[in-house]
Amino acid sequence: MAVASSSLTGGSFNLSSTSCSTSSSPSLDCFRHQLSFFGSRRRIKPLVYWTRSHSLSPKCELSSNSVVKNGKKESRTSSLSALELLKTSAADRYTKESSSIMVIGLNIHTAPVEVREKVSIPEAQWPQAIRELCSLNHIEEAAVLSTCNRIEIYVLALAQNRGIKEVTEWMSKFSGVPVTELCQHRFLLYNQDATQHLFEVAAGLDSLVLGEGQILAQVKQVVKNGQGVPGFGRKISELFKRAITTGKRVRTETNISSGSVSVSSAAVELALLKLPEYSSSMARVLIVGAGKMGKLVIRHLAAKGCKKMVVINRTEDRVAAIREELMDADIVYKPFSELLACAAQADVIFTCTASKAPLFIKESVQALPSVDSEDGCRRLFIDISVPRNVEPSVAEVEGADVYNVDDLKEVVEVNKEDRLRKKMEAETIIAEEVKQFEALKDSLETVPTIKKLRAYAERIRSAEVDKCLSKMGDDIPQHKKKAIYDLSLGIVNKLLHGPMQHLKCDGAENRTLSEILENMHALNRIFGLDTEMSVLEEKVRAKIEQNQKQSS
Template identity: 55%
Template sequence: MKTAFQPIRPVTQASSAKATPDLFAMTADLPVQVGSASTESLDNHQTRELVTLDTTEFGPRTEVMIGDVKERSRMLEERYADRKRSILVIGLSVHSCPVEVREKLAVPEAEWTQAIDELSSYPHIEEASILSTCNRLEVYVSALSWHMATLEIIDWMSQKSGMTHALLRKHLFVLQNEDASMHLFRVASGLDSLVLGEGQILSQVKHVMKMGQAIDQFGRQLTALFKQAIVAGKRVRTQTGIGAGSVSISSAAVELAEKKSNLFRLKDANMCIVGAGKMAKLLIKHLNSKGCSSIHMVNRSEERVKNLQKDFPDVTLTYHSLDEVARCIEHADIIFTCTASKVPLINKSTIGSLPSADKGKLFVDISVPRNVAPCVGQLTTVVVYNVDDLQEIVAGNKEERSRKAFEAENIIKEELKNFEAWQDSLQTVPTIKKLRAYAETIRMSEFEKCLGKVGNDLSIKDKKAIEELSRSIVNKLLHGPMVHLRGDGPSSSCRDEILENMHAVERMFDLNSESLSMGRRVDARTGQAR
């Protein structure tokens, strides 16, 4: 049995009344009161048959067998089963909350594995994955019970961020099954990005997929989901051209600096970039396109700056350690920050110690959590912008991309059907196993009868050849049924057709019969054949 990261608080009727309507009204499947008896937790699949009723008809506390209670329990179990192994996404993004909230929940890449371990330790979460960027935190899980898993994820988020459940619910979105899958496909395609159609998010989804291959809790369901999302993202970008000439977060940051700077041209500014990762690389690229040929780089590692210098031979990159950040800021007009630091690298004391400047310094902080402390913006000598301020820049080119996004939605729907067909094929796995076992039993029975007839006249080589022949015949005979049961033929079968094939096979071969053992069924059929 799993031991949770830390036990969640029990849900009461009082707390459920305060939950956000619809998405967070998740207490409907909690134990149901019938008279003074209760249906036990459906997660344990246990129900009480003896029910104590406080009624005048039976007298006080009379114990009777109630068929209605059994029927109610059966209905509850069926409703619970319908929600088993749901794919669930709970998250927040630049569309639902400000950077002050997102930075509290940001999960650095180095902590992804730990976060997945913590999430999958909860009793109703089988598989887990994290998608954490500067614009979003999304938790994807394969859940045994979507409503309980939702509570567990919110509890994990609360423990991580220090935010109350009530405050988190104001910003979170919850999507299940088809909607959850559709959301990830849209995210990977850049349709849910701050910059519509930006391509960096597809790379981030690919990286999550790559990281997940080394983690057991990133299981079959999520692996298939992320693979299909990557396929959808690639198709959207290549077939719609939605990313052609698109702005990224980094390019939008450069445009914002150009728009807000007191300088006439960016190439006349003294530039400083704090950080030397992927975002910094894109910043250098876009600054270079604006004519900037000299940039001061502040980073922990000089090696990364040297690697960037190789990528941009036309730009002079001057390395400074983090200890020199104040001195670099002193001589810079525009400062971009883009590190993965959990704490601010630039605060009031950093700026307050600098001599007064003729013109105000401009900070563009595209990190989440923020690298520039919020209090720095209170100083009159500087102007600070963060990633949320980029919205005014990206709004200008959104109309053209919106037309391409409409075409992208059709591609996403096609890929969603492909993923759902794969999910539906999983329902036939037990039937496939039973059919193979049934065929193998017949094969072994007939093979042994053959050996009994010929006695010891066959060599080991001949016996092996006969056995391989029998296996080959069985495999070829089963190939057609297996293709239709899996729904992976030349033309993808719909869900109803796959299930119809499954039921037909079960009826034809009596695979669900419990009255006869497999051996007796085999003997009966082979005897009739003779």
Template identity: 30%
Template sequence: MNIIIVGLNYRTAPLPIRERLAFLPSRIQEALAQLMERPAVRECLLLSTCNRVEVYAVTPQVEEGVEEVRRFLADYHGLEEGAIRPHLYAWCGVAAVRHLFRVASGLDSMVIGEPQILGQVKVAYSQACRAKTNALIVNRLLHRTFSVAKRVRSETAIAGKAVSIPFAAVEMVRRIFGTLAGKNVLLIGSGKIGELAAQHFLGHGVHSITVINRTLERARDMAEKFRGRAVSFERLSDQLVSADIVLSCTAAPHYIIRPQDVERILARRGGRPLFLVDVAVPRDIDPLVGSIPQVYLYDVDDLQGIISSNLVSRRKEAEKGELIIEEEVVRFQRWLGNLEVVPTILSLRRRVEEICGTERDKALAALEGAGERERAAVEVMASAIAGKLLHYPIAALKSSRQRRTGNYYVDALRHLFDLDPQTQSGAGEAAAEGDWKEDSQEGVE
């Protein structure tokens, strides 16, 4: 089986493309179920954030699996595959494992070391578990990923200086206004990004924070943390009239602020400009709003300049993180190799012992007058023959894990000894769970 990744991110696709391929949180499990219907997909996980959309899958054939996932992304969103293909990347094997480790550790983020991505990967895994699209390889890969991300953050200072997207959004606002003292802030959405932004806004001395959410109770919970007030979504227009700064980040499937809405609001603002920051993907605010006089609209891609200027101190720490990841990639690949080699060893041992046992029983049946001593000698001889027959092929299989000949030896032995594929699978799960003890320090973890 092979691990593949197909996706796009802020480097390969502009915001208009990313938002067209984004998956709504409420429909992730539906999407996973559809993806699992593809013949080449055996396990899968879907990560959709403001800066990336990635499908992680387990497939018997890399090329076929990659093509299936590309077609799925196009079909699901009703797009022509040719329109999105230039923006998509695909990784397989070692490169795929390395990519996921880098993503979860924050090394592949627009904001190097940002902590939100690890939580988003955990949510993606939880969704796969609920949709039952996870199995042996995805489970092991994701648990290893969480450990790697934790190690990178604990052994480096990659998260030492605040440069998250919420920080960048507030910093951009501060640079434009000069001071935020006395400003009224409206937060649309009560998720983690809004909560982090509220912390930064309070640190700059804003006058008030108002939280709007479709679920009023959630808005109240967040507002209480920041001495703010909660307002129902139906009162959005009224709040836009009084706000100086609006930051929006919801999971709405459509625009919640449109040009006609803003034009009506401006008429009630007495000539005061309206400052809007939209960090949602798909976007909450129609881009045409930005063309209206007295309206200043910024989206997540506009934050890159501020983010880049704050990353110098993290780059050296990121290099340390890359070394950790390379070490962990080798470790995971060793385990993955065992899924092929160890089950074959176990199956081969069973087959040889079965043959020797059958011949031993025939010999003992023919020795009608033999005593206990003679019978014991036959037992020992049969066991010794099995051990000597197994020694060289098992040694070759073990050493093949350190080279690139593992699959060749595995396939040859399976064919020559007619090893049952079903037995292979069962043995693989046993080995993965730690039942295979031999070579435990360097083999199966």
């Protein structure tokens, strides 16, 4: 099933009446499994959190209109808020949780290409995906990283289990892949583990080809596409910016990129491995798509001695630019209308487009003439697109061989030991960057305290001003009212200046993170800020009310 059949607009749901039950609780074995996972931190394995008798995550019947009290079931009005229902079922702990950075994803290590292509999200739809994800009750910020090797959704969640459930259901809604199947292939990481994973991705350590450069450019695109999008918030934005910095450091300070290959160059190497040595220089080559991947394929082919190739693309501009760059190569442009005619004349066909539907299907390939070769050479389809451009059943056609991105491991295994040594060098840099980001992330925890303290002072100021004005009568001139207001505001600002300065984390005062956090906890105790509605509770209430308005 291609991504084209799904709709992002249909991916958002109203969770104000979603059925989710807190009465379910995970088994002891389940918690042991989670503990063992985080102890070993082997994140490339799909996780199973619940036994078969439990659902994917705890449920809370948000639409329920009855409650058990003193052993009897009593009816409750439908206007009872979901938040109050959560509180009746041990939500005290829930509202005290701090926001978590999480990644829910499928990659080349956990899911085959036939699953990844269904869940992949085209780059043009990343902003809309962020907006839809952040409309979910427990998702505050989000980002999408979707490439040929991975689909990873990074979120700032107000509650871990509920966040996982909502994002997984959204992915299922968007892709058409059942939740049960997604859970078989997904991986989940939280907080520091999620940070380290993204930094390793940006550094090229989690790629099929160690140190490949294209993934760093794709991480940069996440930040570029997220600019100005509601939901691509401060923490997620800082996470990706720091990942870019890490990726650059690893490539600058180590030699991890030297001699490494990209997916495109690995595809060219695979083609050369499959072609008879004496015919590789004479092979007739067709490249479908002249985007980033296609351009790299053409470059690597030219470097390997292939001087004549046909390139099919929607427009000729990109092909002309490549032709100017590679003056020694004979590059012929053809429009998509001549796809099958060009394929009939080709021995090797590379497909690397963003098409959501297959370009080559079994019936069309069967109609192509056999490869004209006395050495028994077969027609090779090297498909490095996700979603795939070549239908899997094409491999059943006599004289045709089909390879996709998951088949490139044969090329990548070369010089494995050397790459492992380079990886160890990179991991030292990544550990430093993770530590720095975690300190930055912790320092942002003072922001809610700053907001709560200012709101606390504002409530007192406003109440006292109203009390003063009511005693002075109704005939007070407007300029006098303004003077009283300005006076009260000035007093509050001067009183708050000292505490606020001790909560700032901009480095201007040279305070350590531990000092700043200690000040935060002290102010929370002194002014009783923790006894008020928690920030998370406020956010959840606002989300639920917003969704209820949209559904009414």
